[in-house]
Amino acid sequence: MTSTTTVSGGFIPVCRLDQLEVERGATALVHGQAVAVFRTYDDQVFALGNYDPFSKSSVIARGIVGTRGETPFVASPVYKQAFDLRTGACLDDEGVSIPSYEVKVEDGVVLVGPRLKHPKRG
Amino acid sequence: MSTRKTLVVAGHGMVGHRFVQAAIERGLTERYDVIVYGEEPREAYDRVALTSYYEVGADALSFLPGGQYEDPRAKVVLNTQVTAIDRDAKTVALSDGTTQAYDVLVLATGAAPFVPPVPGKDLQNVFVYRTIEDLQAIEEAAKTAKAGVVIGGGLLGLEAANALHQLEVETHVVELAPRLMAVQVDDAGGATLKRHIERLGLTVHTGVMTEYIEGYTDAELVDEDAEGNTDGKVSGLKFKDNDEVLPVDIVIFSAGIRPRDQLARDCGLEVAERGGILVSPNMQTSDESIYAIGECAAPGGRMYGLVAPGYSMAEVAADHLLGGAGEFLGADMSTKLKLMGVDVASFGDAFATTEGSLELVYSDAVAGIYKKLVISEDCTQLLGGILVGDASSYGILRPMVSSGMALPENPEDLILPASRGTAQIGMPDEAQVCSCMNVTKGEICKAIHDEELTDVPAIKQCTKAGTVCGSCTNILKNLLTEEMEKAGKAVSKAICEHFDHSRQELFDLIKIGKLASFDAVVAAHGTGRGCDICKPAIASILASQFNGHVLDKKTVGSLQDTNDAYLANLQKNGTYSVVPRIPGGEITPEKLIVIGEVARDFGLYTKITGGQRIDMFGARVEQLPDIWKRLVEAGFESGHAYGKSLRTVKSCVGSEWCRYGVQESVAMAIELELRYRGLRSPHKLKGGVSGCARECAEARGKDFGVIATEKGWNLYVGGNGGAIPAHAQLLASDVDSATLMKYLDRFLMYYIRTADRLQRTSTWMDSLDGGIVRVKEIVVDDALGLGAELEAEMAQHIDSYFDEWKATLEDPEKLARFVSFINAPGTPDPNISFTEDRGQIRPVNFDEPVSLGSSIPVGAPQ
Ligand SMILES: Cc1cc2nc3c(=O)[nH]c(=O)nc-3n(C[C@H](O)[C@H](O)[C@H](O)COP(=O)(O)OP(=O)(O)OC[C@H]3O[C@@H](n4cnc5c(N)ncnc54)[C@H](O)[C@@H]3O)c2cc1C
Ligand code: SF4
Numbered sequence: 001m002t003s004t005t006t007v008s009g010g011f012i013p014v015c016r017l018d019q020l021e022v023e024r025g026a027t028a029l030v031h032g033q034a035v036a037v038f039r040t041y042d043d044q045v046f047a048l049g050n051y052d053p054f055s056k057s058s059v060i061a062r063g064i065v066g067t068r069g070e071t072p073f074v075a076s077p078v079y080k081q082a083f084d085l086r087t088g089a090c091l092d093d094e095g096v097s098i099p100s101y102e103v104k105v106e107d108g109v110v111l112v113g114p115r116l117k118h119p120k121r122g
Numbered sequence: 123m124s125t126r127k128t129l130v131v132a133g134h135g136m137v138g139h140r141f142v143q144a145a146i147e148r149g150l151t152e153r154y155d156v157i158v159y160g161e162e163p164r165e166a167y168d169r170v171a172l173t174s175y176y177e178v179g180a181d182a183l184s185f186l187p188g189g190q191y192e193d194p195r196a197k198v199v200l201n202t203q204v205t206a207i208d209r210d211a212k213t214v215a216l217s218d219g220t221t222q223a224y225d226v227l228v229l230a231t232g233a234a235p236f237v238p239p240v241p242g243k244d245l246q247n248v249f250v251y252r253t254i255e256d257l258q259a260i261e262e263a264a265k266t267a268k269a270g271v272v273i274g275g276g277l278l279g280l281e282a283a284n285a286l287h288q289l290e291v292e293t294h295v296v297e298l299a300p301r302l303m304a305v306q307v308d309d310a311g312g313a314t315l316k317r318h319i320e321r322l323g324l325t326v327h328t329g330v331m332t333e334y335i336e337g338y339t340d341a342e343l344v345d346e347d348a349e350g351n352t353d354g355k356v357s358g359l360k361f362k363d364n365d366e367v368l369p370v371d372i373v374i375f376s377a378g379i380r381p382r383d384q385l386a387r388d389c390g391l392e393v394a395e396r397g398g399i400l401v402s403p404n405m406q407t408s409d410e411s412i413y414a415i416g417e418c419a420a421p422g423g424r425m426y427g428l429v430a431p432g433y434s435m436a437e438v439a440a441d442h443l444l445g446g447a448g449e450f451l452g453a454d455m456s457t458k459l460k461l462m463g464v465d466v467a468s469f470g471d472a473f474a475t476t477e478g479s480l481e482l483v484y485s486d487a488v489a490g491i492y493k494k495l496v497i498s499e500d501c502t503q504l505l506g507g508i509l510v511g512d513a514s515s516y517g518i519l520r521p522m523v524s525s526g527m528a529l530p531e532n533p534e535d536l537i538l539p540a541s542r543g544t545a546q547i548g549m550p551d552e553a554q555v556c557s558c559m560n561v562t563k564g565e566i567c568k569a570i571h572d573e574e575l576t577d578v579p580a581i582k583q584c585t586k587a588g589t590v591c592g593s594c595t596n597i598l599k600n601l602l603t604e605e606m607e608k609a610g611k612a613v614s615k616a617i618c619e620h621f622d623h624s625r626q627e628l629f630d631l632i633k634i635g636k637l638a639s640f641d642a643v644v645a646a647h648g649t650g651r652g653c654d655i656c657k658p659a660i661a662s663i664l665a666s667q668f669n670g671h672v673l674d675k676k677t678v679g680s681l682q683d684t685n686d687a688y689l690a691n692l693q694k695n696g697t698y699s700v701v702p703r704i705p706g707g708e709i710t711p712e713k714l715i716v717i718g719e720v721a722r723d724f725g726l727y728t729k730i731t732g733g734q735r736i737d738m739f740g741a742r743v744e745q746l747p748d749i750w751k752r753l754v755e756a757g758f759e760s761g762h763a764y765g766k767s768l769r770t771v772k773s774c775v776g777s778e779w780c781r782y783g784v785q786e787s788v789a790m791a792i793e794l795e796l797r798y799r800g801l802r803s804p805h806k807l808k809g810g811v812s813g814c815a816r817e818c819a820e821a822r823g824k825d826f827g828v829i830a831t832e833k834g835w836n837l838y839v840g841g842n843g844g845a846i847p848a849h850a851q852l853l854a855s856d857v858d859s860a861t862l863m864k865y866l867d868r869f870l871m872y873y874i875r876t877a878d879r880l881q882r883t884s885t886w887m888d889s890l891d892g893g894i895v896r897v898k899e900i901v902v903d904d905a906l907g908l909g910a911e912l913e914a915e916m917a918q919h920i921d922s923y924f925d926e927w928k929a930t931l932e933d934p935e936k937l938a939r940f941v942s943f944i945n946a947p948g949t950p951d952p953n954i955s956f957t958e959d960r961g962q963i964r965p966v967n968f969d970e971p972v973s974l975g976s977s978i979p980v981g982a983p984q
Contacts, residue, residue: 062743082654
């Protein structure tokens, strides 16, 4: 384990839940990094890295949020690749994924935690 | 010592003009003074487009507006006929009684319509169809005529018939041969053409011979003509073997053309047996200081009645005079034209005269399509063909003949019906569909087939076609439809997995159900929570119908693509560009200064756009409200450059300043831009207005183009630039401003109602059965009775328009979105950085994801 593992829960508050628009993203600054935070229709909250590897720009939070089958996703606003909100996996290109982070809502406050580990696909 | 020589050109027609141009461009005027005599009262003009004279006027057809070349060593003398040639003295006699010496003489006298010796041919109101003056006379006669007849059912005869028909005269076409266009098409093709033309309301008489033209007797005319002009006017046409006389007031002869070779005959030059001045392959006549080019010439004894071979002759003659070795070796007589809205093409060995050749015919009597391919005995090569009713594959087929390219395995594919208006169907497998990713038609079809793909996104994912600029998406859709139909499967019209409906169906469902939000639409007709396809489409439909604010949270706020979501255009590094509206491209110095100041103060890159406005690049999300605050204060409003909506109405300066202008194009452009600003549509919409037929605003490259005429405005629709450019087509001519707007209201609303998502007006029109003709019926003739409703919908849009940016600035809730970070609104995103080029900023390209993406350090920084 490295020094970046969770310390005291490791969650830092970014905003109130009611500041997040339903089915849209917002960008938060977490330890100097841009993180995209999303609130879905059923009031679940997700966090992904804001950096879009296809367009090489920091824009993921500004994409359209929707579902593919049961999968909640955001489409990059630049070239429209879809990313799974839960895992950061790109739904259009198997080899690609972006980081996803733990999130929770406590007392109406959204907290972003450590990066989630996902088993490598494929 | 060099003395300048004199080169005289007889005839300032299409070919004569081309010759003088070549002479100037290639430096012949360094050695020669060129004098061109033209017998017509005007300089050379586009005779091929003669029929459009009624639409665009004489000025637009001119090849040399102003009447003189820029090179002063080439002089044009009009209204002057060359009446005789003295070869010994090397002079020509002119109709003004003078003579002119020449060192070299070029005959470009063209051809004249052949008028057979039919009794009555000298009556009044008997015309030919060759010059603008002929058309003017016909137009005058048509004002009082009820019916007219064209004698001759060839290419030119049908053009003349079309003109008569458009002048609202009941029109007959009489052809001696058993079919129309006997030179270009075969019996079946001629029959198809005949049906088309009859459907338009013209009457065609084939296989009949004219016996004489009947005139009114003086007594009969007295009543009709109070001025007492009792000269015999045409009253009817009598056919052989038929007792009834066809009552007509106008007769137009179009029974072929004859080379104008009389000058040559009179001075003893050799002429061809069937007419035309005999010339060598370098265009010299039997007198080597005299050349002949164009329709008056007969290289190898044969005259060519088309302009392209004439142009080649002009180039060859100029080349030879410069000492070049160019030769004229015959020409391709392939033709493709649109006659009265009917495509007709004939190319190569259209009549299957090659020994052993085979014919492949596709014919659909209901749709009025006839296509024939002539292929070689061993089925490997295309030799020629005839296309009537749908000539979209001409562009592919004709090169196949000339290049000798091998035929595809199933040559019949080349003439099977094209699916909804793409020329792409019928293209060979090697043809590139997606040029960004270099994907061919063959690869796409194979993927559809092998991978059993059933929608466009799957094709994109599998083949990568359409993943970069996306402009080939519509072609992918067509290929999919075609492949699926081949396999006997139905194609779903569903726009995405969330809705089983096409955009048009959704439009109607939303309208009928008065569904005002995405939630309501999805609850009533869809599943899931939508995606990047259906959400913007529904946002656009809702905006077209309800015209609320695009950032309104309750209705459409979460549906917008990032451009609409931030009311600005996302650029490659995540910054935005800002475009204030500059209606018609007209702007005061004060406002220009404001734009300059804003760009300077916020450090933005500025560029003039193609739509006559100014784009400012490099704005960070959090800067947008401040930028717009300044712009709104100065009186600017949103330019909607970010929306699938009306962008600009481009204009030329028009009659207020321009010497040629006939209407105030700027004022009209401004009026239209303000009328339709903010109108959301299936794709972006652009307009243009030109102040005269010179068309400086390039209006015909727009979704709607307005061109001023002496009498009002011509309205064109369905044009665009981009990857597949299209010229707008004429919807109405000479209308006044009120009618123009009425038609435009209807046109735009009907498009918004019925087009597919991301379908521009041109492809939408192609997809309507009947294309522009159908649009005309709906918009001009109000065939569906929708006119008033469409106008009311547009009126509602106009009444409810407001500036989105102004409204956003006034609403803190909407402004909340415009921050770099929700928890650090003032901190600029460190991922954005710029470098400088040519004195302005541009994005730095990150080739590596900065430090993002590995992990988030948590806890106290070390
Ligand atoms: C309605 C119409 C439609 C056509 N459509 C097509 C088409 O779709 N495609 C195509 O390829 N071709 C078409 N053509 C044919 C095309 O216009 C001709 O091939 C072309 O104009 C030939 O050019 P030219 O210079 O040889 O003759 P012209 O353009 O006729 O020019 C000859 C000029 O010389 C003048 N002249 C004649 N004698 C004298 C003299 N003694 N002194 C001074 N001046 C003289 C004449 O007045 C005339 O202005 C069409 C023609 C018409 C009428
Ligand atoms: S199109 Fe406009 S600018 Fe061009 S010549 Fe006509 S009026 Fe003048």
